[in-house]
Every structure is written in C-alpha cells, then in structure tokens.
Amino acid sequence: MLVLxxxxxxxxxxxxxxxxxxxxxxxxxxxxxxIHAEYGGVVPELASRAHxxxxxxxxxxxxxxxxxxxxxxxxxxxxHRPGLIGALLVGVASAxxxxxSLRVPLVGxxxxxxxxxAGMLDSEADPAEIYPALGLVVSGGHSSxxxxxxxxxxxxxxxxxxxxxxxxxxxxxxxxGLGHPGGPAxxxxxxxPAADDRVVDLPISRLGKDSLDFSFSGLKTALxxxxxxxxxxxxxxxxxxxxxxEARRRDLAASFQRAACRxxxxxxxxxxxxxxxxxxxxxxxxxxNSRLRRDLQTWADTNAIRLVxxxxxxxxxxxxxxxxxxxxxxxxxxxxxxxxxxxxSATP
Numbered sequence: 001m002l003v004l005x006x007x008x009x010x011x012x013x014x015x016x017x018x019x020x021x022x023x024x025x026x027x028x029x030x031x032x033x034x035i036h037a038e039y040g041g042v043v044p045e046l047a048s049r050a051h052x053x054x055x056x057x058x059x060x061x062x063x064x065x066x067x068x069x070x071x072x073x074x075x076x077x078x079x080h081r082p083g084l085i086g087a088l089l090v091g092v093a094s095a096x097x098x099x100x101s102l103r104v105p106l107v108g109x110x111x112x113x114x115x116x117x118a119g120m121l122d123s124e125a126d127p128a129e130i131y132p133a134l135g136l137v138v139s140g141g142h143s144s145x146x147x148x149x150x151x152x153x154x155x156x157x158x159x160x161x162x163x164x165x166x167x168x169x170x171x172x173x174x175x176x177g178l179g180h181p182g183g184p185a186x187x188x189x190x191x192x193p194a195a196d197d198r199v200v201d202l203p204i205s206r207l208g209k210d211s212l213d214f215s216f217s218g219l220k221t222a223l224x225x226x227x228x229x230x231x232x233x234x235x236x237x238x239x240x241x242x243x244x245x246e247a248r249r250r251d252l253a254a255s256f257q258r259a260a261c262r263x264x265x266x267x268x269x270x271x272x273x274x275x276x277x278x279x280x281x282x283x284x285x286x287x288x289n290s291r292l293r294r295d296l297q298t299w300a301d302t303n304a305i306r307l308v309x310x311x312x313x314x315x316x317x318x319x320x321x322x323x324x325x326x327x328x329x330x331x332x333x334x335x336x337x338x339x340x341x342x343x344x345s346a347t348p
Contacts (some may be wrong), residue, residue: 001019001332003077004017004063007091008323010042011035013032015028017062028319032047076099078091082112099179106336115137115326117321118314119283129279131279133277138285151291158339159214165263175241176227190253191255194247196254202222204259219259223252265299279308281308282296
C-alpha cells in the first residue's frame, strides 16, 4: 500500500511516499530556517504563508522522487494535531482535496505519536517485537514520555510543564549568542573535545519525587545568570554575553547540555518502573542531539532495553513518519472523513 503523507505542523513543509508503513520511497522537507532566522524563532503567520506557497511543489517533488503518480496513491495521511493552527490548516486542506479528488481514504495522524514511529522507518525491526514500549518525544514543542502497547495505543506518563527541551536549547543558544536554529549550534559547541561540562553545576529539574513531568525553565534561567550575572535594580544585568571568552561560551554550552540530558535520563529511570518494556522508542528533533543519543544508548544498555532511534533525517518533522503511522490505522480499517479538523492541541 502506498500512502502519501503531508506534514505542516510548524515550520517544515513536508511530503513523503511510504510503502506499507516502513519503506520510504521519498521524503521531502522544505525548511523555513531562512524565513525565521532574523526573528530568532518561528513566526506563525510567516510559517503559514510559506506552507501555502510550498505545499503543492513539495508534494509534486515527493511523487517524482518516489517514481509514482497520484493515481497510484492508495491513501492520503496528514498530521492534523498538535501544532500551529494556521500551519496545520494548510496541510489538512491539501490532504482533504487530494483524498476527495483521488477517492482514496483520508487519515489524520497525531504529530507527536508519529515521532515515535520515525525509528521504524527504513528499519528491519519487527513491530511484533517492539511492544510494550517506553516512548520518549523530545522536540522544540514537546517533551513527553509514553507507555505504548501498539503504534496507535499510547498512554501519556509525563510531559513538560513549561519549556520543551528543544525550546530550552534554542533559548540557551540565544543566551550564549549562537544564533538560530540554536539547538544544533549549541550541540556542536558543546561537543568540542576541549569542552568542560562541569564548569558550572546547572540545576536538573526533578519536580516531585515521583513526577514524570519535565521542566526546563529553571535550567534556562540558571544559564542566563551564569552568562550575564544576577540582575540588579531595574532588572539590569551586570554583563553581556559579548563579554564571554570562546572557552567560557563552549564550557557553558557543555554544562547546559549535560544538565538537559541528565534530566531526560532521570525521568526515563522513573518511567521504567511502569514497565516491563521491551523497547525505548525515541523521536523528535532533539533525538538528533549527539550527547542525548549517547546517553540514551548507555541507559538502554544498562536497563537491558532495546533502543530504537530514528535515522538523522527522520528526527526532524517529516511526512514519512505521518504516512508510516497512518498505515497502522488503515490496516485496522480506520480512516477519517472530510470533516477532519486541525487542532493546535494534542486532543481533538
């Protein structure tokens, strides 16, 4: 079965053709970094306009790369929640139009859940041996832990109460003067062999002793004070990030990264008590982070759990994961009508 996937939840316009949920024939992602760079973050209205301008060409490119025509598509899948509502509407409207014109099923897919399928793309892993699984989504908008009994059978165990880890990385990069997109820039700097991640002992959020929720706002604030000092009267900081030496900037980046990754590992340790689990499924943009990937592997090995990480190209928002997860719903005879709604939240 060939599924055309469409993704437009934030600032990537994406389309893909996936066969039988796993075999990616094409995956096209049109990034908007150049549009949002001068603002230091995603501007929703600009993102929506860019999606509208690029969606048709992106779908056509995905078809051409896969070597198929629209007439060969068996179903259309779209990420319809959660995300920026204006951005989601572009993808949902396009998917509805294609489903109606081609007379093929329309499948709405939860963007967060799709990240947990990303590691199965182009993989030889047997889905029958994956579940029950522990799921971790770490991205710019989400930090969530799930218990999974199947591809579309999720129980939320914990989520962020403030900044998601990817957002915290971007803000930390801004504090350090590293530009946008900040996460990859901070990771590169922190990965310098000369970096000392113990220069500053930044806080690791634990919340309650049994909490599985995440909080990164305190870590971000602690880094801000380490860079610029504690503000005095009128909220004026005693120094600027421009006064940092390159060595100090590097060490602070490494210290931040150590604390952020340790917070994730801490919560996974707590979540593991809800097992037993066969597998740890990880997805989201921050799953490309070099230190986190190493720490996750160490944790999985220690706990005798199989780790399934996405290929680097499937860590970012993409449509292949949307099409892949939709295949599971189609196999169970599920699809949606043309009344499918876009939703900014993770619930309908």
